[in-house]
Amino acid sequence: MRAHTARLVDDRIRIEPRDTPIPGPGAQQLLVRVRAAGLNRGELLALRKQPPGAPAVLGIEAAGEVVRAGADAGPFQAGDRVMGRCRAAFADYALLDAHEAMAVPERLSWIQAAALPIATMVVYDMLIAQGRLAAGEWLLVTGISSGVGVAALQLAKALGARVIGTSGSARKLAALERLGLDVGLHTRAADFHDAVMAATGGRGAGLAVNIVGGSVFAECVRCLAFEGRLATVGYMDGVLEGRLDLAALHARRLTVFGVSSKGCGPEERRRIVRGVAERVLPLVAGGRLVPAIDRVFPFGELEAAIARMESDEQLGKIVVGGE
Numbered sequence: 176m177r178a179h180t181a182r183l184v185d186d187r188i189r190i191e192p193r194d195t196p197i198p199g200p201g202a203q204q205l206l207v208r209v210r211a212a213g214l215n216r217g218e219l220l221a222l223r224k225q226p227p228g229a230p231a232v233l234g235i236e237a238a239g240e241v242v243r244a245g246a247d248a249g250p251f252q253a254g255d256r257v258m259g260r261c262r263a264a265f266a267d268y269a270l271l272d273a274h275e276a277m278a279v280p281e282r283l284s285w286i287q288a289a290a291l292p293i294a295t296m297v298v299y300d301m302l303i304a305q306g307r308l309a310a311g312e313w314l315l316v317t318g319i320s321s322g323v324g325v326a327a328l329q330l331a332k333a334l335g336a337r338v339i340g341t342s343g344s345a346r347k348l349a350a351l352e353r354l355g356l357d358v359g360l361h362t363r364a365a366d367f368h369d370a371v372m373a374a375t376g377g378r379g380a381g382l383a384v385n386i387v388g389g390s391v392f393a394e395c396v397r398c399l400a401f402e403g404r405l406a407t408v409g410y411m412d413g414v415l416e417g418r419l420d421l422a423a424l425h426a427r428r429l430t431v432f433g434v435s436s437k438g439c440g441p442e443e444r445r446r447i448v449r450g451v452a453e454r455v456l457p458l459v460a461g462g463r464l465v466p467a468i469d470r471v472f473p474f475g476e477l478e479a480a481i482a483r484m485e486s487d488e489q490l491g492k493i494v495v496g497g498e
Contacts, residue, residue, distance in 0.1 A: 178266035180230045190477045197268050200245040205271045207239040211289035211496030212264035214480050234264025238288035248273040258288040274445045280460040290466040290492035294326035299451045301406040301434040310335030312381035315398055317391050320347040322492045324386055325467045333458045341367055347490050365394035392417025401427050408434040467491030
């Protein structure tokens with residue numbers, strides 16, 4: 176089968192196609208014929224932290240047909256349409272752990288399905304499982320035009336929340352109004368507190384999602400309502416530290432939490448996948464939540480897809496494949 180290896184060469188990510196044997200599924204795995212795979216900024220950031228020239232395997236989510244199921248792979252069988260988190264997704268075939276696999280809603284194309292796994296697991300975790308976002312609450316999302324930011328906007332609106340988003344692009348904010356963005360703030364700086372307070376009648380945001388990073392961390396804390404929650408899900412600015420106002424944390428009963436699957440064991444991953452299947456996928460199946468796709472690239476143009484993501488021009492999800 177054809178697979179792809181990535182290397183960092185002269186500060187550019189180079190993709191090297193290679194032929195490799197089709198893997199066999201373990202007892203609790205599914206061998207999937209990949210039809211489309213999502214591209215995620217986090218894996219590119221991780222690659223850039225490796226020594227230059229060191230090979231890496233990209234692709235952490237895919238959608239496709241089950242070719243063969245392991246003996247203990249649960250309800251899935253050959254021919255089923257599935258999507259999920261996996262490793263080495265930019266290949267003809269990939270292995271999915273059965274507990275990471277989800278059935279593709281009938282209305283979705285392969286492209287739409289490939290855009291869902293990582294984003295839906297992240298937004299379920301930060302908005303529902305940990306964030307406890309309620310209908311009528313205000314959600315603040317910094318860097319809202321990213322793939323996760325757009326998914327957070329869509330799920331929040333489906334849950335009945337109101338959304339404030341920041342972005343350095345006025346064009347992107349205008350486009351997101353069509354997805355229900357209530358208040359768009361054109362800024363990349365930590366200067367949005369007054370605007371958030373004005374929009375929320377002085378109350379603040381019940382939940383804030385910080386995708387930008389440490390440069391706006393303290394400002395996000397300032398924007399929280401009484402018993403507000405702050406989710407840290409990324410650091411696009413590369414700033415890994417931020418000032419925490421302990422007096423505000425104490426007096427306003429605030430909660431600060433991280434959103435990441437890196438330290439999660441199998442049972443925690445199962446819990447998140449079950450939560451997505453129960454709370455998010457019905458919204459997708461009913462047409463209330465439609466994946467926002469930025470661009471689609473053939474597998475042979477993976478380098479162009481990466482360049483698109485690193486240009487910061489995207490609005491929504493970049494997907495590779497689409498057979």
